[in-house]
Amino acid sequence: MKKSFAVFLKRNLAFANLAVVTNLEYRLNYFVDALVQPILTTGIEILLWIAVFKGAHTDMIAGFSRESYLSYALWSAFFARIATSWMYEFRMIEEISSGTINSLIVRPMSFYEYYLSQLMGYKIVTTIISLLVPIAGAYIFNLPAILTRLPLATLLCFYYLILVHTISFIISTMAFHFTKISSITVAKNLFFWILMGELFPLDLLPEPFKTTIISLPFASGVFVPVGYITGRVGIETVYTGFISVTVGLIVLNLLGAYLWKKGIDSYVGTGA
Template sequence: MTTRSILKKSFAVFLKRNLAFANLAVVTNLEYRLNYFIDALVQPTLTTGIEILLWIAVFKGAHTDMIAGFSKDNYLSYALWSAFFARIATSWMYESRMIEEVSSGTINSLIVRPMSFYEYYLSQLMGYKLVTTLVSLIIPLIAAWYFKLPTDYSRVPLAMLLCFYYLILVHSISFIISTLAFHFTKISSMTAAKNLLMWILMGELFPLDLLPEPFKAIFIAAPFASGVFIPVGYIIGRVDIQTMYSGFISVTIGLVVLNLIGAYMWKKGLESYVGTGA
């Protein structure tokens, strides 16, 4: 058997395994229809409504139709799409499961299988996000069309691609946090703290181009802007294609750095885990 055929067979096995993990997440979430309905439609609708009302209040209080060179409709469109993308770019549910697996000792059943802990939850996360995104995408599409908000629909696919690519980065952060459970008893509060920080860094709270220099350039250049600000800004015309490309590059660099850190912490965590017992 040639090296090429071995690699091809190994990739086929890897792909089949991870598709099975993704399918597991899809089946699990569709099993509880009410929970899925709330997660895919009700919650994003309420979040979008609240953020739009906040921006309407801001413009009403400012007695102006323009802020930083952008119209009221542009900000309403940003609020609409940012709520949608922010829902994609979070992984608190699977992060909590990963932490629980490590802290409770049930990780034993996973580390003895021919797969990695990282890929097992990444594939499930992607499957879950895909099935919820396909449904919740209806909300911003219909709202943007009905209210005639600034939206370039041809830019949506590339923006979605960047956001899902960024989701791998988010998972890598969750993986690093879960490895801390090898050493500490309670670390679930770190998930809440991380989510609050990401809420600002991604640009969900407000467009990052409103920040003064040099913070504006730093925040936009960071990989976290690829979760909300860059893809949303690209769709509504606040961001150009070059910034999109920069987003892919910054996420790639972030993935390399974070996965190197994650691999080291996982190795050290397992050494500690094996040394002290489950």
């Protein structure tokens, strides 16, 4: 048992290291991805909230100050980058649709874990650098942020990332049956953009939509961790987020296992 776990751990650490080495190999691309893009995204979102407050001629919206919303925009851009996996989702789809998956399914590993480990390795190495942006922004502009809450908030976001990967895995299984499915990824990303709370804080929604959407696992990608750091939500909401994501993982992994088996059966029967 211990030997099997050690082999499993060593294998997945190798996959994660592969993603790290691959991304660090192209230094300019890594620099743009880890620093330039987060700075541009954060700047745009902050300017939008400044414009909203200026147009509204008020210092408070829904009980929160302008500085609170600027802090939310600052941290939401950071967590939203962690909670996305469209790049690896496209790779998974391409592996299946092109037939190169043949070289993976014959190896002693699963397609799911192969890409999950790479995704985690890639996210960790970019998150470490990208984290400098919101911390520096909060310090320079004196924006409210409870940095002691950052570790738990980040842990929740990475836990949610496993759910996102599972959804990507489910979407990729459609490539066994359809030629082009990349548009589904685009539609999914737009859907998540709203449900995660990246576009705006979810507590601005009217009831009963607010309570319902915040209780969904998708809110754990941006709104819950960002709300926890900026003081919009308490620890109870974070715990609820972990429970919600766990339930989602159980349901979606069962669905993913079923769709993978059906897809592999179809693939083996018809060829690449």
